[in-house]
Amino acid sequence: MKYDLVVxxxxxxxxxxxxxxxxxxxxxxxGIFQKEPYISYGGCGLPYTISGKVKSPxxxxxxxxxEFSEKKGADVYTGFEAESIDFKNKTVKFLNGKEVxxxxxxxxxGASPVIPDFSAKDEKGFFKLRNPDDATEIINYIESEKxxxxxxxxxxxxxxxxxxxxxxxxxxxTVIEAGNNVFGCSDxxxxxxxxxxxxxxxxxxxxxxxxxxVYKKDSKFSVQTDKESIETDMVIVAVxxxxxxDFIKDENLKKFNNGAIIVNDFSETSVSDVYSGGDCxxxxxxxxxxxxxxxxxxxxxxxxxxxxxxIAGIKEAFPxxxxxxxxxxxxxxxGKTGLDIVQAQAEGFDAAEVYIKAGxxxxxxxxxxxxxxxxxxxxxxxxxxxxxxxQNILQRLNAVTALIKMNGTVYDLENMxxxxxxxxSPVWDINLLAAxxxxxxxxxx
Amino acid sequence: MKYDLVVxxxxxxxxxxxxxxxxxxxxxxxGIFQKEPYISYGGCGLPYTISGKVKSPxxxxxxxxxEFSEKKGADVYTGFEAESIDFKNKTVKFLNGKEVxxxxxxxxxGASPVIPDFSAKDEKGFFKLRNPDDATEIINYIESEKxxxxxxxxxxxxxxxxxxxxxxxxxxxTVIEAGNNVFGCSDxxxxxxxxxxxxxxxxxxxxxxxxxxVYKKDSKFSVQTDKESIETDMVIVAVxxxxxxDFIKDENLKKFNNGAIIVNDFSETSVSDVYSGGDCxxxxxxxxxxxxxxxxxxxxxxxxxxxxxxIAGIKEAFPxxxxxxxxxxxxxxxGKTGLDIVQAQAEGFDAAEVYIKAGxxxxxxxxxxxxxxxxxxxxxxxxxxxxxxxQNILQRLNAVTALIKMNGTVYDLENMxxxxxxxxSPVWDINLLAAxxxxxxxxxx
Numbered sequence: 001m002k003y004d005l006v007v008x009x010x011x012x013x014x015x016x017x018x019x020x021x022x023x024x025x026x027x028x029x030x031g032i033f034q035k036e037p038y039i040s041y042g043g044c045g046l047p048y049t050i051s052g053k054v055k056s057p058x059x060x061x062x063x064x065x066x067e068f069s070e071k072k073g074a075d076v077y078t079g080f081e082a083e084s085i086d087f088k089n090k091t092v093k094f095l096n097g098k099e100v101x102x103x104x105x106x107x108x109x110g111a112s113p114v115i116p117d118f119s120a121k122d123e124k125g126f127f128k129l130r131n132p133d134d135a136t137e138i139i140n141y142i143e144s145e146k147x148x149x150x151x152x153x154x155x156x157x158x159x160x161x162x163x164x165x166x167x168x169x170x171x172x173x174t175v176i177e178a179g180n181n182v183f184g185c186s187d188x189x190x191x192x193x194x195x196x197x198x199x200x201x202x203x204x205x206x207x208x209x210x211x212x213x214v215y216k217k218d219s220k221f222s223v224q225t226d227k228e229s230i231e232t233d234m235v236i237v238a239v240x241x242x243x244x245x246d247f248i249k250d251e252n253l254k255k256f257n258n259g260a261i262i263v264n265d266f267s268e269t270s271v272s273d274v275y276s277g278g279d280c281x282x283x284x285x286x287x288x289x290x291x292x293x294x295x296x297x298x299x300x301x302x303x304x305x306x307x308x309x310x311i312a313g314i315k316e317a318f319p320x321x322x323x324x325x326x327x328x329x330x331x332x333x334x335g336k337t338g339l340d341i342v343q344a345q346a347e348g349f350d351a352a353e354v355y356i357k358a359g360x361x362x363x364x365x366x367x368x369x370x371x372x373x374x375x376x377x378x379x380x381x382x383x384x385x386x387x388x389x390x391q392n393i394l395q396r397l398n399a400v401t402a403l404i405k406m407n408g409t410v411y412d413l414e415n416m417x418x419x420x421x422x423x424x425s426p427v428w429d430i431n432l433l434a435a436x437x438x439x440x441x442x443x444x445x
Numbered sequence: 446m447k448y449d450l451v452v453x454x455x456x457x458x459x460x461x462x463x464x465x466x467x468x469x470x471x472x473x474x475x476g477i478f479q480k481e482p483y484i485s486y487g488g489c490g491l492p493y494t495i496s497g498k499v500k501s502p503x504x505x506x507x508x509x510x511x512e513f514s515e516k517k518g519a520d521v522y523t524g525f526e527a528e529s530i531d532f533k534n535k536t537v538k539f540l541n542g543k544e545v546x547x548x549x550x551x552x553x554x555g556a557s558p559v560i561p562d563f564s565a566k567d568e569k570g571f572f573k574l575r576n577p578d579d580a581t582e583i584i585n586y587i588e589s590e591k592x593x594x595x596x597x598x599x600x601x602x603x604x605x606x607x608x609x610x611x612x613x614x615x616x617x618x619t620v621i622e623a624g625n626n627v628f629g630c631s632d633x634x635x636x637x638x639x640x641x642x643x644x645x646x647x648x649x650x651x652x653x654x655x656x657x658x659v660y661k662k663d664s665k666f667s668v669q670t671d672k673e674s675i676e677t678d679m680v681i682v683a684v685x686x687x688x689x690x691d692f693i694k695d696e697n698l699k700k701f702n703n704g705a706i707i708v709n710d711f712s713e714t715s716v717s718d719v720y721s722g723g724d725c726x727x728x729x730x731x732x733x734x735x736x737x738x739x740x741x742x743x744x745x746x747x748x749x750x751x752x753x754x755x756i757a758g759i760k761e762a763f764p765x766x767x768x769x770x771x772x773x774x775x776x777x778x779x780g781k782t783g784l785d786i787v788q789a790q791a792e793g794f795d796a797a798e799v800y801i802k803a804g805x806x807x808x809x810x811x812x813x814x815x816x817x818x819x820x821x822x823x824x825x826x827x828x829x830x831x832x833x834x835x836q837n838i839l840q841r842l843n844a845v846t847a848l849i850k851m852n853g854t855v856y857d858l859e860n861m862x863x864x865x866x867x868x869x870s871p872v873w874d875i876n877l878l879a880a881x882x883x884x885x886x887x888x889x890x
Contacts, residue, residue, distance in 0.1 A: 012872075045809050045867045052811075054867070059809040286862075298865035301872050306860070319860050326864035335864050364490055364504040366497075392839075394869050399843040401863055406851035415751070415764050417731075418846055419771035419780050420743035422490045422499070424839050427457075427746050 003031040005311055006092060006102035007074070008082045009244075010039035012297050013278025013304030014108030015063070017267075018074040020308030028312060030074035031100060033092070035081035036131060039065055044297050046135040047161035050142070051168040057132035057139070082109065087250055087271045104273045104311050107248075107261060108304060111241035111279035111295050116153075118214040120221055120235065126214065127236045129162055138236070147171055147233040151223045153211050154238035155182045157327045162236055163203060164329050174204040174230055176211055176223070178239075183327055183334050186342045187374055187387045189355055190334070194389055197332045241295055243280040256282060260293045265317035267307030275311055277303035284320035286405065287338055287384055288347050294321060324401050326394055331369075333393045337401040338385030341376050350379050354437040358430035360392040362422035371396070375434040381409035381442060386434075395424070396431050410438040448476040450756055451537060451547035452519070453527045454689075455484035457742050458723025458749030459553030460508070462712075463519040465753025473757060475519035476545060478537070480526035481576060484510055489742050491580045492606035495587070496613040502577035502584070527554065532695055532716045549718045549756050552693075552706060553749060556686035556724035556740050561598075563659040565666055565680065571659065572681045574607055583681070592616055592678040596668045598656050599683035600627040602772045607681055608648055609774050619649040619675055621656055621668070623684075628772055632785045632819055632832045634800055639834055642777045686740055688725040701727060705738045710762035712752030720756055722748035729765035731850065732783055732829055733792050739766060769846050771839055776814075778838045782846040783830030786821050795824050799882040803875035805837040807867035816841070820879040826854035826887060831879075840869070841876050855883040 005021055007014045010032040018030050032039065040062040048054040065076035081095045091101050113128040120126045125145065127138050141147065150166055152159045155177035163173050175198070182198060182205070185191040199205050210226045214235055223230045243259040254262045254270040261269055261276040265284060269276050277283075278300030282291040299321050306318035326335035344351035353376045361368040371390030377383050386400040403413060413435035420427055450466055452459045455477040463475050477484065485507040493499040510521035526540045530550070538544050558573040565571045570590065572583050586592065595611055597604045600622035608618050620643070627643060627650070630636040644650050655671045659680055668675045688704040699707045699715040706714055706721040710729060714721050722728075723745030727736040744766050751763035771780035789796035798821045806813040816835030822828050831845040848858060858880035865872055 042807060042809065042867065042872065044865075045807055048810065048867060054807075054809050054811070296865070298862070298872050302860050302862075320862075322862040324862045324864040326866050326869055328866070328868060337862070337864060362487060362490055362499075364487065364499050365493065366499070394837075394864060395839040395843050398840050398863050399847045402844045402847035402853065402857075402861065403851065405857060405861060406848065406853050408847065408851050412847075412850060415747050416847065416850060417744070417747075417765075417767040417769045417782070418843050419769040419782060419839060420489075420741070421771050421773070422487065422493060423773060424771055427487065427743050 001031065001098070001100040003075070003100065004028045004103040005030045005106065006100050007032045007106040007108060008092060009108035009110050009278070009280070010034035010076060011041060011043070011108070011110055011278070012300035013307065014106060015040045015068065015072070016301045016304030017106045017108060017275070017277065017308035017311065019072040020305045021312040022073045024309050024312035024314050032074050032076045033080035033082065033094065033100065034076065034078050037078050038132060039063065039076060039078070040068055041132055042297060043130060046129055046132065047158065047165050049135045050139060050162065050165035053165070057135035060132060082247055085248055085250065087252060087274065090273070104275065106307060106311060107245070107269070107274065107276040107280060108278045109244040109280045111243050113237065114240050114242050115237055116211070116239065120214040120216040123216040125216070125221060125234050127234070129158055129236060129238065141234060142169065142171070145219065145233060149173070149232050150234040150236065151176060151221070151230055151232040152236045152238060153223070154240070155205065155207065156184050156238060156240065159238035160198070160329050161327060162238065163198070167201065167203065174206065174232065176209050176225060177205070177207045178210050180207050182207070185334060185387070187340045190372060190374065190387050190389050193372055194329070194332065194334055198329050201330060241279065245280050256293055258293060262291060265320070266310045266315065267303060267318065268310070275307045277307045284318070286320040286322055294323060296325065322401055322404055324397070326397065331391060332389060333391060334389045335393050335397045336385070336387045337397055338383070338404045339376060340374065340385055340387050344376050344384055349384060351376055351384060352379065352441060353377070354434050354441060356430060356434045356437060358428070358433055359426050360390060361424060362426050365422045371430050373430050373434055375410070375438055377410050377438050379442060381411050383408055383410060383413065396429070399431060410435045410442070414439055446476065446543070446545040448520070448545065449473045449548040450475045450551065451545050452477045452551040452553060453537060454553035454555050454723070454725070455479035455521060456486060456488070456553070456555055456723070457745035458752065459551065460485045460513065460517070461746045461749030462551045462553060462720070462722065462753035462756065464517040465750040466757040467518045469754050469757035469759050477519050477521045478525035478527065478539065478545065479521065479523050482523050483577060484508065484521060484523065485513055486577055487742060488575060491574055491577065492603065492610050494580045495584060495607065495610035498610070502580035505577060527692055530693055530695065532697060532719065535718070549720065551752060551756060552690070552714070552719065552721040552725060553723045554689040554725045556688050558682065559685050559687050560682055561656070561684065565659040565661040568661040570661070570666065570679050572679070574603055574681060574683065586679060587614065587616070590664070590678060594618070594677050595679040595681065596621060596666070596675055596677040597681045597683060598668070599685070600650065600652065601629050601683060601685065604683035605643070605774050606772060607683060612646065612648065619651065619677065621654050621670060622650070622652045623655050625652050627652070628779050630779060630832070631787045635779070635817060635819065635832050635834050638817055639774070639777065639779055643774050646775060686724065690725050701738060703738060707736060710765070711755045711760065712748060712763065713755070720752045722752045729763070731765040731767055739768060741770065767846055767849055769842070771842065776836060777834060778836060779834045780838050780842045781830070781832045782842055783828070783849045784821060785819065785830055785832050789821050789829055794829060796821055796829060797824065797886060798822070799879050799886060801875060801879045801882060803873070803878055804871050805835060806869060807871050810867045816875050818875050818879055820855070820883055822855050822883050824887060826856050828853055828855060828858065841874070844876060855880045855887070859884055
């Protein structure tokens with residue numbers, strides 16, 4: 001086999017790259033090689049399939065291999081897991097014994113959940129949640145075993161989004177987190193609010209608790225922590241992910257310590273004609289200018305698109321990311337863009353922050369709820385980050401995202417003409433109040 | 446009487462100016478003179494008092510006169526309607542015969558609804574909706590007269606927000622608009638969608654229909670249009686507002702044709718030591734650099750605050766507005782920032798637009814709804830406006846507002862790192878899709 005462009009991995013970055021490359025150059029022959037039986041799925045939607053807010057695990061799939069081939073003009077091969085790459089002879093070998101020769105190569109093999117070496121890790125009822133099959137297995141197991149309680153190991157996005165949806169199925173939950181933070185939130189005040197909210201919802205949230213092992217006896221699991229042991233019907237591990245790059249042994253391909261493939265703004269790796277992007281690669285943080293590992297679907301899609309355009313000969317830089325994210329546990333949303341104060345100071349910024357509380361709507365309007373916010377800025381006034389929790393935070397977060405991208409300052413934000421009406425915000429929106437406080441603080445310094 | 450600062454009008458701009466001036470200079474003596482018995486109210490909340498989404502007309506009042514005096518340090522006089530101003534002798538005369546001498550004067554007399562000279566205009570059951578008393582009268586009339594149907598004259602914000610809330614009280618509605626636009630929307634496609642939505646909700650929406658007169662016979666009103674005549678229980682007029690400045694006869698105070706007092710960035714009028722702001726004054730549009738009349742509570746508050754700071758001796762320019770607004774009819778929101786294509790071309794911009802539809806959430810997530818958007822940009826790529834209708838539009842609108850303020854381009858928007866999760870947006874958010882289409886369009890030009 002032989003293609004102008006070989007893409008290994010067909011979820012977000014891989015399919016985006018293939019589609020963009022083909023759009024830019026109709027004459028390219030493209031082959032996508034994917035280990036799973038499906039491609040092009042939105043893994044971020046999977047936790048919501050448990051409660052039914054997303055109808056089924058299949059519904060997060062964007063295109064079947066056949067549809068993708070037909071609409072986007074790339075050949076799609078499933079059941080092809082890469083075994084090795086020979087950069088010199090430009091070939092990829094697969095575990096099924098097949099081989100393909102490439103003109104250009106896009107490595108988009110994504111990441112896999114880290115599974116600690118627990119005794120029960122291969123037992124039925126011990127799960128990860130990464131692909132549609134995982135979700136189907138979890139849903140079926142809850143049904144067939146009449147699951148009443150579950151332990152989730154890890155209180156990051158996947159862990160807590162899964163918790164929300166299990167809780168909505170009336171399953172009693174223990175969530176165990178080795179660190180002190182939920183959703184990876186390194187802001188002290190916001191983290192505390194989020195933790196309290198999750199606990200008040202009835203979740204047995206155990207932070208700074210380390211899971212030593214998980215056993216299965218009969219149909220129950222026993223989760224052994226450094227403090228206690230917990231009996232449960234089901235275990236889901238969500239302690240982070242690791243780039244799927246171990247199969248690449250050639251040291252000419254430069255990687256991060258965690259295995260992420262280092263790419264430049266054009267998605268080029270250290271090996272010529274080899275590109276990468278998505279959850280197996282680094283991405284540039286716009287604020288620090290540094291390469292980081294930030295595996296999110298939204299980054300994968302955008303970076304993949306730019307990679308595809310560069311592969312097709314259009315020299316176009318991907319601007320990078322700001323670290324923007326949003327998630328929620330039931331009615332409480334958590335979101336962030338840029339750096340929080342801990343990160344800003346660690347990166348050497350002469351930064352300060354203001355903390356502020358305000359309503360999500362006009363105070364007198366029904367459904368008005370509390371928002372908590374941190375605004376992080378340099379003493380010049382330049383905004384470098386914001387952290388929010390509460391309701392309807394995205395309308396605030398996206399505005400600050402745009403400002404950070406444009407090197408906007410607290411002075412720009414202070415009198416910003418945001419659209420106002422009582423069902424949507426107070427007259428003095430939380431962003432405006434935060435900026436006014438920041439201006440006052442700067443003037444005192 | 447004598448004050449360092451006399452403020453006439455005590456709703457939004459007046460109270461903001463007084464509070465800001467006092468904060469900046471504790472030694473200022475300040476008197477606020479207000480014609481109504483209350484001050485400091487959020488008129489924008491009043492339509493929602495009809496359905497109970499805002500509990501009562503009183504709940505939109507921020508401070509009683511006494512509270513305001515105590516907390517903000519200004520004397521408050523109610524029942525004081527200005528009769529005339531003598532700029533030479535620096536005195537304001539009131540209809541109640543009193544007089545006050547000012548060091549500096551802030552004119553914040555707001556605006557009043559335009560009431561056409563209909564036969565029934567002084568009858569019970571014929572309403573405007575501007576202040577808490579109006580809302581109370583409407584609510585009481587609906588109750589006491591068991592109102593089953595109503596005619597609203599005017600399909601602007603107030604007219605349609607009132608329609609939403611009357612409809613939720615199961616009152617059959619006819620809304621009559623002389624123009625072709627609802628919510629003042631001058632974008633053809635978005636206006637059509639909004640009109641269809643309102644009609645499909647059961648409102649008898651008559652556009653391009655001119656009301657010639659309204660009579661009352663017995664307990665019913667007869668609304669005579671140029672096309673038909675409509676019998677109804679109640680009439681609400683919402684055809685626009687007019688600055689309350691007719692009482693100022695001295696031509697040294699420069700006004701717009703409609704009576705709005707012309708101010709500069711420091712809220713200074715053409716008469717020295719006289720300031721103005723809010724619904725009785727002009728405000729600068731940032732994009733065109735021109736003074737406009739744009740009477741919204743959010744502008745009044747911000748402009749008033751800056752006015753107060755300037756009055757207290759802090760030279761600080763109000764940056765101006767972008768024309769941002771948001772409103773809704775039930776589940777359908779309409780919002781805008783900057784200029785639409787009609788306005789942009791009228792202002793001489795070499796502008797183009799893209800129209801795009803996309804989901805409010807991930808396609809597979811429950812509650813995903815349609816958003817329609819126009820993005821307006823110069824051929825250089827600079828974004829100068831955006832128009833939206835649908836659900837959850839403010840998270841999109843605020844981001845473009847920030848971009849316009851920062852002279853951002855479609856290239857800045859195209860790969861913007863907006864926070865993503867399935868309950869909040871698709872991976873490719875409507876703003877990103879619009880920007881990508883705009884980039885394509887520019888490259889073809």
